[in-house]
Amino acid sequence: MEVSIDRRVTKLEAELARVRQEFEAALDRVPPERLHKAPAGQWTPAQIIWHVAKVERGIARLFERLDAAIPPMATVPPGPSLDRVLHLLDHHNYKDRTRKIVAPDAITPPTEVDLVAERARWADGRVQLIDAMRASGPRLSLMKHDHPFFGPYDGWQWALMIARHEERHLLQLHEVVAAPV
Numbered sequence: 001m002e003v004s005i006d007r008r009v010t011k012l013e014a015e016l017a018r019v020r021q022e023f024e025a026a027l028d029r030v031p032p033e034r035l036h037k038a039p040a041g042q043w044t045p046a047q048i049i050w051h052v053a054k055v056e057r058g059i060a061r062l063f064e065r066l067d068a069a070i071p072p073m074a075t076v077p078p079g080p081s082l083d084r085v086l087h088l089l090d091h092h093n094y095k096d097r098t099r100k101i102v103a104p105d106a107i108t109p110p111t112e113v114d115l116v117a118e119r120a121r122w123a124d125g126r127v128q129l130i131d132a133m134r135a136s137g138p139r140l141s142l143m144k145h146d147h148p149f150f151g152p153y154d155g156w157q158w159a160l161m162i163a164r165h166e167e168r169h170l171l172q173l174h175e176v177v178a179a180p181v
Contacts, residue, residue: 063132079141
C-alpha cells in the first residue's frame with residue numbers, strides 16, 4: 001500500500017530542494033583557496049556549511065522527538081493552506097543581512113572544519129529532515145517549539161525555516177567570498 005504524502009510537505013520539499021541546489025552551486029564556484037578563509041570576525045564557507053548542516057540535523061531530530069510525543073488519538077488542526085505554506089515566515093525577513101543574528105554556542109562552528117565531511121553530513125541531514133517531515137505530515141501542526149530569536153514555531157514553520165535559513169547563509173557565503181581576506 002502506497003502512503004500519500006501531504007501536499008504541503010511536498011511543496012516544502014520542493015522549496016528546500018530549490019534553495020539547496022542554489023547553495024550547492026554557489027559553494028561549488030568558491031575557489032578552493034577561499035573555502036577555509038574569511039575576513040576577520042566572519043565564518044569561512046566551510047564553517048557556514050558546518051552551521052547549516054548542524055541546524056538542519058537538529059530540526060530533523062526535533063521533529064522525530066516531537067512526533068513521538070504526540071498521542072495517537074490527538075486531534076490535528078488543519079494547519080496552513082497549500083498556498084500559504086511557503087509564506088509562513090515572510091514577516092521575519094530572513095534575507096535581511098543588515099540585521100545581525102548571533103548563533104547560540106551549540107550551533108557556532110569550530111575553527112577547523114572538514115568540508116568534505118560536513119557536506120556529507122549536510123546531505124544526510126536533508127534525508128533525515130525529509131523523512132521526518134513525511135512521517136509527521138499533518139501532525140507538523142501539533143509540533144510546537146520556540147525559535148531562539150523569533151518565538152514559537154510549529155512544525156510547518158520549522159520546516160520552512162530550514163529553507164529560509166539556508167537562503168540567509170547563501171547570502172552570507174556570497175558576502176564572505178566577495179570580501180578581501
